[in-house]
Amino acid sequence: MRIGELSEQAGVSCDALRLYEKRGLIQSVRRRNGYRDFDGSAVQLVGMIRLAQRLGFSLSEISALLEQMHGGLSDVEVAEVLGQKLVEIDAKIAGLQELRQILSARIAAACPLGL
Amino acid sequence: MRIGELSEQAGVSCDALRLYEKRGLIQSVRRRNGYRDFDGSAVQLVGMIRLAQRLGFSLSEISALLEQMHGGLSDVEVAEVLGQKLVEIDAKIAGLQELRQILSARIAAACPLGL
């Protein structure tokens, strides 16, 4: 599919998609006229990129993760890389729960900011 | 305390602290010589700012939250504002858990990226 169709289906601007490609997060082949041609699976891939991004992962982090997965790693190695990401995610969840604790404790207190 | 001491105790650069003050996240009074003078409680406040920041809240979001809390709101209103933040945090936690699910499912699968 052309970039406009991917843009519409993934809910991401063409400019953003070109940026993702430049950063190596997604790939396309070129038609004879120079137009990008994306695989149907790109829709899901872009969706995953957006999810990770919303959750605080930078394009570089996402790119590194995808590259490692593409780079001919064995299943075991890929599992390790992903496992590392899981640890990071768990740390983030723990941090948010900590912040949640702090805020919810301050809701209970008389002086919310504690100042 | 002067900015250098706060910087050291909070583990944040002086430049960053001046930026936080400019954005209204922290306050100081000025000494006769023009130096900023921070309250001891600023250390904890800056710590809280950094925690929230690491977890994906922008300075504007944090600033808005703090301003609302400072703005003479009743305890009930402050509790509402904070409750709203808790909802956002819970959404973030849920998102991370979703991403965690996706990745951990792909670890189990033969082709991790599903491409």
Next chain:
DNA sequence: ATTGACCTTAGACCATAGTCAAAGGTCTAT
């Protein structure tokens, strides 16, 4: 063959969250 939708590139521009450097004032100790 020309209109309109779609694509290409490059480069300017924006906000965020800083860092760094210049030029200068202040305070303390010798």
Next chain:
DNA sequence: ATAGACCTTTGACTATGGTCTAAGGTCAAT
């Protein structure tokens, strides 16, 4: 009174993750 540490401001610069514009090529339909 002068060195050194500390403070002030302003403005330039960085990276990230885009958006927007300009100038131009492509394609399908009329």
